[in-house]
Amino acid sequence: MAAAADVRDMLDLPAEGQPRPHKKQKVVEKRPEGITRELYALLGERAPPIALNENKYKGRPRWMNKLRVRPWRMTPFTNNARDDGLVLYHWQRKHESTRPPISDGAQMDTNESSAENRDDSVKPLDQVYPFAKYNIQIRMPKRYTDDEYTKLLQSKDWSREETDYLVDLVQEYNLRWMIIADRYEYQPRVNSDAGADAGANALVPATHYRTMEQMKARYYFVAAKMLEIEHPPAEMSEAEFELHERMLKFDPDRERDRKELAALQLNRTADEVREEALLLEELKRITSNEQNFITERRELYARLEVPISVGNTTMYQSSQGLSQLLQTLLQADKSKKRRSILGPEGSVASPAGQTPSQATAAETPTASSAAANKKGGIAAQAQPQVRTLTPAEEARYGVQHHERVSAGVQFRSDRAQKLTQAKSNVQTLKLAGALAELEIPVRLFMPTERVCKEFERLIQSVNLLLDARKVAEKVESEIRILEAARADREKKAAPDAPHPEVKTEAEEGASGVFDSTAAESGGADNSNKKDDGGDNAAQDGEGNHKRSASVLSGASDKTSKRQRR
């Protein structure tokens, strides 16, 4: 009982409700045969472990002694399945007959036994041999006549004799094609007219080799035709019609191809077999995990919808902090009565930990155990054997190398997230606006390596664009101010202002005003033209950006589509 309790403990089963009733108490030691009750009583409680069994003939149960002896007799019988009336003898219980018992069996005179024979040989006639019913013949189509053969069944490939031979063989071996093909040894008669001496002189011609498919095709053709003659297709019963169709549709070439493929399949090398087994196992695992995987992913998405915590994560970077986090998470899980997404043993990793794509990428085909796969990349890295991967493999398995790895757990999505946080709140809002315009979620659906990179690039160009816009706006506003100033001046000097003067003044003014912005616009010329050009360039740039943004958005659309998928 202690062992059972231990096992329960180990398996985390609830403790036993009530102690089981002791069965042992009920067992009453049985008195072995061959010992009298009195002697057995003397032996006390613990009898020596000696079996006192006498080897004796079991005998018949007592009730049988009262029955009458029913004699068995060697009786002759004939088998209805035979047509030659062979008489065999077997033992049979003698029937209670009205006949007077024949004189003592020991003294069988020849006269008497013959009389008995005659007597018994009459009996089998009215008593059918029980095994005769198993003699079943298959139903064969009617044999063709000469006329029918010449009319319907002619074939270039098959002579009449060979067809006859084939049909005979099929009948003889009850359509067991394996055996028919094995025993098929048709020797075409070279010169049927020349007679026996020619046959004797001629070398035995090589047996005409026929494949099983050829034989089947020919026989099915013949049988289908004969069936047609017997019942025209319109009158056929359903089963017959089906059979007819099947026989007509037999395609020897296809059958041959199939057999070639089967032979290929059979003769695979050990490596191929192993690989196939591996793949099958993988497939099985994938299909069995599919449902699991889908629910996990759904849960992950659901979790992604949750508003981002802006709290500081440094407190979780020490192991103590992590375990604390784990505790709180577990608590939260329990209180929500919700299944933890990674299962009880996987919950060490934080819930938002492995992205599904990474988890699948980490499954190398050589990873033998499913357990290793469950733990994803971590287990894959922890695998004892280190092997170098080709760049292609690296790309396939998603292995990447970092120059500097900081302590603690970091999430790629976090890094991507950081990019969207600009220094100023206004800028952040603008970034968010740009992203919203491009229909890219602030929180990436599937922050894979590539997506993150693309996202980074996108953010960079958005920043660039925003900067450019800022500059452009600044310049524009300055131009507006200057234009206003000029208009003022022109208004003032309108009646007598000579044209060239204004120009120079304007130039001067412009140069004066632009002095401060010159540094910003990268030492641009003070001329309006140049400014216009700069504006144009900016516009061009904006156009470019727009285009690139649309490209980007297209790309991100794609990526987002991929994510959705």
Next chain:
Amino acid sequence: MNPSNPPQTAEYGGVTIHPSSLEHLLTYVASRLDEVSAIVLDPGYSTTRAGFAGEDAPKSLIPTYYGKYNADGQEKLIFGDDVFVTPRPGLSVHNPIGRDGIVEDWDMAEKVWEYSFTSRLTGAKASDPFHNGLNEIPSEELPTEMEVEADEKPLADSPLLMTEPGWNPAKAREKTIEIAMEKWGTPAFYLARNGVLSAFASGKASALVIDIGASNISITPVHDGMILKRGVQHSPLGGDYISSQIQAFSKTAVEAGQPPQAKYKTFPADKAPDASYRSLLEERTISEFKECVVQVWAGPNKLSATGPNGVSNEEVARTTPGRPFEFPDGYNQVFGVDRFRVTESLFDAKAAIPDPDSPFPAPTPSQTLPELIKASLAAVDVDLRPHLLANVVVTGASSLLYGFTDRLNHELMALYPGPRVRISAPGNTAERRFGSWIGGSILASLGTFHQMWISKKEYDEHGPNIVEKRCK
């Protein structure tokens, strides 16, 4: 293997010592049984088995070898186990069956076979109580009565089921039925292939039967209770070949643990038995050695190959404890790796121990077991091959060599890594030795089989050629 021992199991009454798979099978078919006291005769090269159908082991087991000697100017013959007993002057030992399993000497084959069932099964007929010697007989009537007795055919009231190898030519088959019908006077006869019967004994209608006999190893694909003739393969690497390998090797391994100490009996030239007698008894000793010591390297791979961790298989075999054996002359030795070597050529022709004196030529690669199996399966339709591989039946006394089935399994797995390979080899020695006889015993006692007998009437009508038509 020792033919002088009659089968121990189930002498009478069907009480067997070991409950076995066969018994389950027999109880399964019990409802289909209808015994007609048929006799099953399974002649082999080394032993001839005979017994009543429905029993689980042949009652009569005699060596096929017979002795011939001259006494008082008369030629005398010795059958049965008596062959081994007395070295009579000029006693020579012969075998009516050729090394390929086909009967060569029909007259003697008939006598040996007849002895196999008359000695233990049919016996002398209960004669007329008036004349059986218990009552007083008028002396002048005796000779005529005796003549009548002698005229009686030995098998007049039991149907006979005989076995034959799968490559038995049509002429031999016709001769067999002729003997059974005309000489023995059996009322019904059937000739079955021993491959098919071995498959039946394992309860299978389709199987690949691997029979390791004394003179031959044969591969017989069986489908639906019929052999596939094109797939039948046989080669002479049987038990006798292994014996010859043992002889070849014992010539080379001379370092005696102890020199033989024996006083040999010398015969004067005119009293000495023939050399064939000596070789028979040598063979008998070597058979004992074979049964006690010889082992098949269980695989994987050949004995000469290197194992997965760089150690050659021969080294591994060397580390296994040796087995001691003492020959009758006192020579004794612990046999190590050599006991693996003598059987290796069943699987690897290159491993054969060369011996110019041996009656067996060096085996060719195509005679080895894996090649035979390959050839056999190649001759069978591809749809059937996986099924046959899943039903490999191992039978024949030489297959009882220790480690044989393991090795065979490994070889088959290496040959056909794709399909499932399943070997069914009865663990019970009697079932392995008498596989085809047991199959015959089952077959001949089936109620449905009785329509297949060739009756005397049919034989008279169609002549001996009927065996070709009926026993397909």
